[in-house]
Amino acid sequence: MVLAARSADKLDALADELGGPGQAMATPCDVTDFDQQATMVGNALDAFGRIDVVVNNAGFASGGGTVDDPVGVELDALFAVHFTASVGTMSAAFPPMRAQGYGKIVTISSISGIIGGVVSRSADSPDARRGRSGPAYAAAKGGVIALTRWVAKDVGQSGIYVNSVAPGGVETEMTRGFAYRAEELPIPRMGQAGDVAEAVLFLASPASNYVTGQVLRVDGGWVIG
Numbered sequence: 632m633v634l635a636a637r638s639a640d641k642l643d644a645l646a647d648e649l650g651g652p653g654q655a656m657a658t659p660c661d662v663t664d665f666d667q668q669a670t671m672v673g674n675a676l677d678a679f680g681r682i683d684v685v686v687n688n689a690g691f692a693s694g695g696g697t698v699d700d701p702v703g704v705e706l707d708a709l710f711a712v713h714f715t716a717s718v719g720t721m722s723a724a725f726p727p728m729r730a731q732g733y734g735k736i737v738t739i740s741s742i743s744g745i746i747g748g749v750v751s752r753s754a755d756s757p758d759a760r761r762g763r764s765g766p767a768y769a770a771a772k773g774g775v776i777a778l779t780r781w782v783a784k785d786v787g788q789s790g791i792y793v794n795s796v797a798p799g800g801v802e803t804e805m806t807r808g809f810a811y812r813a814e815e816l817p818i819p820r821m822g823q824a825g826d827v828a829e830a831v832l833f834l835a836s837p838a839s840n841y842v843t844g845q846v847l848r849v850d851g852g853w854v855i856g
Contacts (some may be wrong), residue, residue: 633675635660636689636716660715662689664812665723681731681815684835685724687717687740687775691805706767713771714778721782725791734791736778737834739827746773757761772797776846783844792843794834798827799850 634642642657649655653719659670675682689712695837703705717738748769776795783793796833800811801822830849833839848854 632656633658633671633678635662635671637661642731662687662720663711665719668716668719668723671817672727676727680734682724682727682734684735684737685720686737686739686831688831689798690739705765706784709755709767709771713768714774716797717775717778721778721793722742724787728791729786732790734789735835736782736791736793737831737837738775738793738795739831740775740779740797741768741772742797742844743850743852744774744776744848744855745797747773751805760817779846780844787843792839793833794839794842794844795846796827797836797846797848797850798822799848799853801827801849813851816850817855820851822849822851 632649632812633645633821634655635658636642637659639657639659642659643843646655646657658671658674661666662668672682691709695706721736722834724734724736728736748766776797779793786793799805799816800813801824803824810819813819827849830847834842845848
């Protein structure tokens, strides 16, 4: 297993927790840099000889914004981290997966990319613009979904499966302070990281070997139909 993120210290700690050398390898990487992504994939091949699964899960929350005030710097960063990084990872991983005739790629999108954003007042602020996904976040996540479907059609005959997990409101550091009115959902609670992880595990495993180009919503029933 190869772990990639910008924080070397956090990566090393997680790699040790997952078994250390031979089991998990930490590779600091800026996922918006295609050259660094190619190096990451090369390191994985050197260490393990093949790449069976890639999970594109880098992301950060938008602070809101509107069409008339989209916040330009954040707009560029949102697309770079959510959409462009997914393109780079797929591009780097595809050649070795094609050579071995098998691979699983899982992207992390969002229900914001399905329903066009989430409006939800923050629990710690009267400002209605906080606690909702802005237009750039929704568009970037929608782009991830479209990318997932397009690539699935393009690489399926090479034995490569490409799917996406679209979380709803999930309790993480990124969503702290946001009120999602989870009690109104069919499953009346906030999602947990483990809920998303189980969905990713299914799509990464042989259990999903007749599933590709799909978006698996993990949202407590927020979006039905």
